[in-house]
Amino acid sequence: MYLEHVNLVVTDINESLRFYRAAFPHWQVRSKGEGTWSGKPRNWLHFGDEYHYIALSDNGEGENRDLAxxxxxxxxxxxxxxxxxxVIERLQHAGFAIAKDGMDNPYRRNVYxxxxxxxxxxxxxxxxxxxxLRNNEL
Structure with a gap:
């Protein structure tokens, strides 16, 4: 079993796509279209490779949850x-800043x-x- 996709509702598909294109330059728009969701029109697209993708739908309303x-x-x-x-270099070059570094760990490096x-x-x-070692929480 594996995670095939994540479905995100966003306010601006093109801006979100700019972020994910920087993170995943080998991915492409697999499909896209228009539809309605709960009576509201929306655009959608699937951005990924043959096995994994991110589904983006626009017309999100309001703010995302407070991450803090x-x-x-x-x-x-x-x-x-x-x-x-x-990944860091591509995202920073596209204008996105690191939100936070992960914990100092000799067996992995992570960034948000x-x-x-x-x-x-x-x-x-x-x-x-x-x-x-990969999964330890030093």
């Missing part, structure tokens, strides 16, 4: 990379960014293949 608060909802989602420096819709996205590079 305690409201229920999505806290963050994470992607594993083999080149965290490349906030996408244009207010979702926190973690990127992690593991520096060992040994699960006990």
């Amino acid at each position: 608060g305690h409201q229920p909802g999505l806290a963050h989602f994470a992607y594993v990379t083999q080149d965290i420096e490349g 960014f906030i996408d244009p819709a207010g979702f926190e996205v973690e990127f992690v590079q593991y520096l060992t293949d040994i699960p006990e």
